[in-house]
Amino acid sequence: MIISIIGVGLLGGSFALSLREKYPNMKFVGVDQSVVNQKIALAKGIVDEIMTLEEALQVAELNILATPVDAITLLLPKILDQIPEGRTLMDFGSTKELICKVADAHPKRTQFVAVHPMAGTENSGPGAAFKELLPGKNVIICDKEKSDTDCLTLADTFLRDIGMKIHYMKPVEHDLHLAYVSHLSHISSFALGLTVLEKERDEKAIFDMASTGFSSTVRLAKSSPQMWAPIFDQNKQNVSKALGDYIEFLKKFKVAIDSEDLPTSLDFMSKANDIGRILSGIEKK
Amino acid sequence: MIISIIGVGLLGGSFALSLREKYPNMKFVGVDQSVVNQKIALAKGIVDEIMTLEEALQVAELNILATPVDAITLLLPKILDQIPEGRTLMDFGSTKELICKVADAHPKRTQFVAVHPMAGTENSGPGAAFKELLPGKNVIICDKEKSDTDCLTLADTFLRDIGMKIHYMKPVEHDLHLAYVSHLSHISSFALGLTVLEKERDEKAIFDMASTGFSSTVRLAKSSPQMWAPIFDQNKQNVSKALGDYIEFLKKFKVAIDSEDLPTSLDFMSKANDIGRILSGIEKK
Known part of the structure; x- marks a missing residue:
């Protein structure tokens, strides 16, 4: 064959x-x-x-x-x-x-x-x-x-x-889920890479101060633009919605930090911690 | 001793x-x-x-x-x-x-x-x-x-x-850099965890569809709220600035996707790719 x-x-x-x-x-x-x-x-x-x-x-x-x-x-x-x-x-x-x-x-x-x-x-x-x-x-x-x-x-x-x-x-179902569990991760990583590169013109500072947490979060920013631009484009409605949801959470987080509202910060993070249960599910599979 | x-x-x-x-x-x-x-x-x-x-x-x-x-x-x-x-x-x-x-x-x-x-x-x-x-x-x-x-x-x-x-x-220099190369990574990860958990009430979908890229980006969302809330609070001016910069990039990315502006999407991602050079520097150390 x-x-x-x-x-x-x-x-x-x-x-x-x-x-x-x-x-x-x-x-x-x-x-x-x-x-x-x-x-x-x-x-x-x-x-x-x-x-x-x-x-x-x-x-x-x-x-x-x-x-x-x-x-x-x-x-x-x-x-x-x-x-x-x-x-x-x-x-x-x-x-x-x-x-x-x-x-x-x-x-x-x-x-x-x-x-x-x-x-x-x-x-x-x-x-x-x-x-x-x-x-x-x-x-x-x-x-x-x-x-x-x-x-x-x-x-x-x-x-x-x-x-x-x-x-x-179903294809509709596929594209909706993927926007959240894959496409959004890539955008968050690309944007994180951009933000840090824009600010940290002195690369030595990044070398000296970045830890493994940073590497892990920003790893996907190395992904191929030629592959990902058409994915975001073909799934733009779902990706745009997921990205909008993400930006809203980030803005709320920023307000909580700016206003020294520790209970809200703690609440956000405690809820996010629940992802641990899901990650261990993924790793066990 | x-x-x-x-x-x-x-x-x-x-x-x-x-x-x-x-x-x-x-x-x-x-x-x-x-x-x-x-x-x-x-x-x-x-x-x-x-x-x-x-x-x-x-x-x-x-x-x-x-x-x-x-x-x-x-x-x-x-x-x-x-x-x-x-x-x-x-x-x-x-x-x-x-x-x-x-x-x-x-x-x-x-x-x-x-x-x-x-x-x-x-x-x-x-x-x-x-x-x-x-x-x-x-x-x-x-x-x-x-x-x-x-x-x-x-x-x-x-x-x-x-x-x-x-x-x-200097302490001032330390806190400024850390906001970008560590604290921001944690917030991006916490918010990503929240966004996905909010949307994907059907956890099986996450199990079945999330790949290693998702796990790596969201891993830090498991971090301790009791440890991180005081860090964000003590470094709030730098963290708020870094988070604001990050939100701006995400919004620009969203506009590029919504308006089917592929050249801008490609440009963002190509610039973000440069983080690869820095990551390999971190890994080599």
């Missing part, structure tokens, strides 16, 4: 690396517009061969579309136009509503499975891919009833084979 | 654990108003004996005041009143301006060394203490010229002995 990875980056690359460990006779072909990414993907053994999109679609049983989400919405109809009957296309986009809408408008919708693996790091590109990224993590499949049974089974099987835990969800 | 740990929590406890490894014949006495903390500190071998503050001050050569910062400002003058001549008092508070002002007003100011070890975790109390917390980390000493040479040398020696890197600074 041949699998194509269209966009050989962190997610697509990590998927290939973990799947090829389970299926040593499977062949992987890579499609990527970046020549550097092509070379790294070959050198790292993520794919066996580089092809054009057209060539890959002719040979691959399963195609993984793992580009940034703006490229997914552009490529998805083109790929479905060309995909032979009986073959499967999965995407790995971090948004689902717009992508599923684009797919719904295509006559070959049933050959598509909408997938979002809930994993990532602040690094991107095939150089950052590693086979341990996806196993043990959650993965969301949206609108499963719109996929052909064979296509869905193929996607389900491979995702389970590499140790992922599958959840099914 | 006898050392007293006044407030046997994460920092005081970790200091004792790393120092007693270097000095096996040193005796450690603990002072803590919590009976549970006393028992844990004894059981964990952080201290050899529990004493009242008055008793400890009579026997200890060096006293470490490692309570929350509101208790530090209350206890500092009382301790200096009672401390015998030639003995040393160090504090471990996360703010320095108010603490140093309180010390400056005392006739025995020279026996005090103002210290802030740049380390911590989201956990607190003696149960969370571990001997690896402080070695390799930075530590700030403020107003060193106001400390007696012998007292300063004693503090310097023990901090270096456990592998800390000492930096000297």
Whole structure:
């Protein structure tokens, strides 16, 4: 069996690396517009061969579309136009509503499975891919009833084979939750990085005074702008609402600090502490 | 030599654990108003004996005041009143301006060394203490010229002995930087925890959909309110300014997302990416 990875980056690359460990006779072909990414993907053994999109679609049983989400919405109809009957296309986009809408408008919708693996790091590109990224993590499949049974089974099987835990969800529901538990974290981190860089022109002060707490909070500010700008754009209503809620809490916190209202500060923090219970739930999974 | 740990929590406890490894014949006495903390500190071998503050001050050569910062400002003058001549008092508070002002007003100011070890975790109390917390980390000493040479040398020696890197600074400078590289991180994390908990009443959704990025950004929301409320209060002018700057960046980000202004979003994120250089500097240290 041949699998194509269209966009050989962190997610697509990590998927290939973990799947090829389970299926040593499977062949992987890579499609990527970046020549550097092509070379790294070959050198790292993520794919066996580089092809054009057209060539890959002719040979691959399963195609993984793992580009940034703006490229997914552009490529998805083109790929479905060309995909032979009986073959499967999965995407790995971090948004689902717009992508599923684009797919719904295509006559070959049933050959598509909408997938979002809930994993990532602040690094991107095939150089950052590693086979341990996806196993043990959650993965969301949206609108499963719109996929052909064979296509869905193929996607389900491979995702389970590499140790992922599958959840099914509506795209609207997916995008709403993601705004809060992922997209907002990234914005809070980007803005924190900006605030500190703006103020602390003397970098030595940051080196000397920042602790591990700072590093952990600001780590996501290293994430790829080219990947995240289209995510925020495609999920802008939910992200804007989540960000608005966040700004409101920060403003209330600021008022409590400014007015030396310790009971309110304490109350905010005690309520926030409850996240500990949820984090230990996440870590235990 | 006898050392007293006044407030046997994460920092005081970790200091004792790393120092007693270097000095096996040193005796450690603990002072803590919590009976549970006393028992844990004894059981964990952080201290050899529990004493009242008055008793400890009579026997200890060096006293470490490692309570929350509101208790530090209350206890500092009382301790200096009672401390015998030639003995040393160090504090471990996360703010320095108010603490140093309180010390400056005392006739025995020279026996005090103002210290802030740049380390911590989201956990607190003696149960969370571990001997690896402080070695390799930075530590700030403020107003060193106001400390007696012998007292300063004693503090310097023990901090270096456990592998800390000492930096000297003015209290005003310390509190300003800390607002940006530590206090703001904590507020951003507390507010993120609150925002998500408020929205996601269905906790299962968080479990299923949150990734490691979320955990890392929100980790500090588990921090102790009793420790942090007085820090924000004592450093309120700087914290309020930093928080105001942060809210402004978030609002600009929101406008860029709402107006589909991708170039501005991309520009914000690209600038924030520069934090990566600084983080790798912190990690290399």
